[in-house]
Amino acid sequence: MAIRIQLTKRFVLLGLVLALALSMVFASFAKKAEASVSWGQEVTEVAKRYIDTPYKWGGTSPRGFDASGYTQFVYKKSAAKISLPRTSKDQYKVGKTVSKKNLKEGDLVFFNTNDKDVSCVGIYLGKDKFITVTPSKGVSIQSLNTVYWKDRYVGAKRVLEQ
Template identity: 70%
Template sequence: MLHSIKSPKHLLLFGMAILLGLSLMFTPFFKAEASVSWGQEVVEVAKRSIGTKFKWGGSSPKTGFDSSGYTHYVFKTSAAKIQLPKTSKDQYKQGKAVKKDQLKQGDLVFFNTNDKDVSFVGIYDGKGNFLAATSKGVKYQSLDTKYWKDRYVGAKRVLKE
């Protein structure tokens, strides 16, 4: 009688071992995971400074940013490690021109806010908005507002594709 009680337990353990073995046999050892794009990485780094105050000539989250100081800082400190020039006018000379309807996350968007030439830059987030250091600090802006539409100059892709 004692022997008949042990058998079902041994059978159960044996069955569980076989199921575990089969499940391991059909389970891949490496999971496929989606990789983060350079643009996503840059936007994530850019988001960390939302709320940072504006400072003319500023290029640090501790002291504040102006628009080109912000983009310079984000690209330099992100995994992309891209060293952009210090001014928006010089940043506009970098990269490959991108049409507005072909913008991707991490593209630089440029504006004329001084009625002369390129004077403002932001980082496109991929959803019709961009992050920028405005006079009210680092925040999201919409490309669709009249103010930015009227001042839009173009966009550049400086990230690897």
Template identity: 65%
Template sequence: MGISMKISKLMVLGISLLMLLAALFSPVSNKAEASVSWGQEVTEVAKRYMGVKYKAAGTTPKGFDASGFTQYVFDKSAADIKLPRTSKDQYKAGKAVKQKDIKEGDLVFFNTSGKGVSFVGISLGKDKFIAVTVSKGVSINSMKTKYWKDRYVGARRVLK
């Protein structure tokens, strides 16, 4: 083997070693994972199901009802939180949050039946939430619209 071949192999080995060290000690590689909050992680999972249709008593991507959707999303996210099955029971979970303090990943509750808490969604922050509705399936909604504003009951934080 000639000297130039040995030098080439050493250069490739040296470059590979430098790349490995850079990847191991790069502050970006470790911080990128840590920068995603639980709320962001939950809402990213929720967004994967955009367009899934409403199904009464539905708890899977074949069709969801409102609380079936939130229960499924929190269970499948890295947060791995087991929510109760119904929106009324989910309203008892976690801790209460004032409307002005709602953060991404908080549960938001509404009275759509005239009989107390009957609907739940997941806050995306900035007055937006994701939920499954009869008319639109899993979709993003605004808490500022008259319909949702008039029916808002409260919010709960189940994420740490």
């Protein structure tokens, strides 16, 4: 009886080792799943979570944002963990300048809404859309092609690694 139990244990152990070896061999042939989300996609997904958050002058939290407080919050909250300056004017000084035709998801887009200098910033979503904060709509998706934004467009910056 003891010999039979020992043989059974050996067969079970041998079976487990063989199963493990086979699974390792076949696993090396299987395609591995790879994440293909870019930093820009990650930032824009975080940005979209706050749609309809109200505008608040000087606001930097989900209780209420102004445009630069919003971009600062989103970039810091995202996996990119980028610290942006507080104002849109100062945010315009960082990153790499990007032409309008070369915009990528997650790029910052800047506007002059006060007839003086850079005063508004948004996050480019793709397909000529961006997300920003306005006093009338709070956090919302806008189009670069509307007359209002087209006439006030200053430029864009890329602060994310591509």
